[in-house]
Amino acid sequence: MKYSKATNYALHTMLFLAVATPNKLVSVHQLAEWQKVSPTYLSKILTKLVKEGMIDSSSGANGGYSLKSNWEDISFLDIIHAIEGKSSLFDCCLNEEPECLIKQTMLSAEEKMEDELKSQKLVELAKKIKVDI
Amino acid sequence: MKYSKATNYALHTMLFLAVATPNKLVSVHQLAEWQKVSPTYLSKILTKLVKEGMIDSSSGANGGYSLKSNWEDISFLDIIHAIEGKSSLFDCCLNEEPECLIKQTMLSAEEKMEDELKSQKLVELAKKIKVDI
């Protein structure tokens, strides 16, 4: 069980947009070159973020991607959910038996991780990095 | 990102051993039939648990698997680690940059989940289930 590389690319891209160029448009070409990944593949990933309403895109010359105006609300969990989906990490055969203790335990542990990821806002990381620089 | 079915089988098996027959030997045949999974596949999984010192096995007629004497210390995390391995869920290209904020955030969230899984002991679940019955 691992986070996918796609999630990794999404997190890095979002932090890049937040730190380096909070307003300007950045092309997938730049982002892909920086992360050493193919532009078409990264494009697929970024399109998911667009559909989740986290970033804007514009076609044409000097087009690219930019954070949406409400970007300061975005958490790590939002980004991860956009790429990995929102279903539980624990799949059991039948999702009947709501009071099953195994399921409860696994879900509650997962919730602890999600709570932490939800509390980590992109904007806070971006601020810290800017101070470092 | 999902927990593997193997982890699911391991958790179910351990709880079965803890609840139903804390002392007696149970064959993989029984365990596999109960979980509707092939015996040879389940056998592979249980061998991992043997190697991690969580259960004992004995060959020969009337052989099978049983919990080890120290089984009351076993947590969910122990079982999961035995099957999924102990490496982090978050893999980034170079594991340099120890102060990287993305990595720190992901690892600390994962730690929250692991802390919860570590606090959930098999024996406590077994007790609750026995009371229910």
Next chain:
DNA sequence: CAATTACAGACTTTATATATCTATAATAAC
């Protein structure tokens, strides 16, 4: 010895992640 059970390794199958290729649509610059 014969039956039963765990263990080991090679192998196959299936599923998913990762990546590529090609074509289309939108926009800006000229």
Next chain:
DNA sequence: GTTATTATAGATATATAAAGTCTGTAATTG
């Protein structure tokens, strides 16, 4: 309006890992 630039979509391909099978071996019991 034409051309260059950029995002989007869908089909396809490759790589990797999970899931499961098959076969043979070792250990134990009776």
